[in-house]
Amino acid sequence: xxxxxxxxxxxxxxxxxxxxxxxxxxxxxxxxxxxxxxxxxxxxxxxxxxxxxxxxxxxxxxxxxxxxxxxxxxxxxxxxxxxxxxxxxxxxxxxxxxxxxxxxxxxxxxxxxxxxxxxxxxxxxxxxxxxxxxxxxxxxxxxxxxxxxxxxxxxxxxxxxxxxxxxxxxxxxxxxxxxxxxxxxxxxx
Numbered sequence: 650x651x652x653x654x655x656x657x658x659x660x661x662x663x664x665x666x667x668x669x670x671x672x673x674x675x676x677x678x679x680x681x682x683x684x685x686x687x688x689x690x691x692x693x694x695x696x697x698x699x700x701x702x703x704x705x706x707x708x709x710x711x712x713x714x715x716x717x718x719x720x721x722x723x724x725x726x727x728x729x730x731x732x733x734x735x736x737x738x739x740x741x742x743x744x745x746x747x748x749x750x751x752x753x754x755x756x757x758x759x760x761x762x763x764x765x766x767x768x769x770x771x772x773x774x775x776x777x778x779x780x781x782x783x784x785x786x787x788x789x790x791x792x793x794x795x796x797x798x799x800x801x802x803x804x805x806x807x808x809x810x811x812x813x814x815x816x817x818x819x820x821x822x823x824x825x826x827x828x829x830x831x832x833x834x835x836x837x838x
Contacts (some may be wrong), residue, residue: 693733714739724749730770757795767806781807 652672659678667688674694681701686708693713700720704727713733720742729739730752740760750770757777761784768788780800787806792813800820801807809816 691733713737718742719744730754 654673654675655671655677656674657676658674659680660682661680662682663679664683665687667686670687670689670692672692674692674697676696677694677698679697679699679702682699683703684707685703686706688708689712690708690710691712693715694717695713695715696717698718698720699722702719702722704722704724707727709728710731711733712731713735714729715736715738717739718741719739722741722744724741724744724746726748727746728750730750732754734755737754737756738759739756740762741764742760742762744761744764746761746764746769747767748769749766751774752770753773755775756779757775758779759776760780761782762780763783764781765785766781766789767785769786769790771789771791771794773793774791775795776799777795778798779796781804782800784804785806786804786808789807791807791809794814796809796814796816796819798818798820799816801809802820802822
């Protein structure tokens with residue numbers, strides 16, 4: 650890893666390796682970049698945007714994501730729970746986040762827009778005021794999560810147990826109410 654700060658640069662179509670990655674990026678854009686199998690341990694991204702990037706098999710440990718936007722990125726199986734929690738702030742637009750882990754993270758006000766979040770782990774996650782706009786949450790796990798004021802009105806395939814989560818003033822559509830009652834095995838038509 651290069652121990653330098655990269656500031657205000659655009660990377661387009663770059664294939665990164667663990668050796669070519671720098672320790673800190675500020676106000677940078679990454680467009681159609683490939684981070685496959687790159688070790689991003691202790692790398693910091695601040696005010697950066699990732700568009701159409703591939704993060705398959707990426708290692709993140711103490712990785713900083715401070716005010717970061719992911720758009721149309723492949724982030725399957727990412728263990729965001731290993732990221733640096735200090736000033737963690739991310740938003741996701743049209744991303745593939747299947748099997749991602751957000752375990753015990755503070756993601757208040759995080760926006761997930763048109764994302765696939767199948768089998769994602771949100772156990773003990775603070776999602777206060779989070780928005781799941783047109784997201785597929787099939788098989789995602791929410792337990793002991795703070796969903797206060799979270800917006801699920803256009804989300805689908807969620808299964809949330811109100812007894813296991815804090816859900817004060819969370820927003821749901823009438824069509825999605827079955828996802829709150831699944832454990833009771835009711836026949837809702």
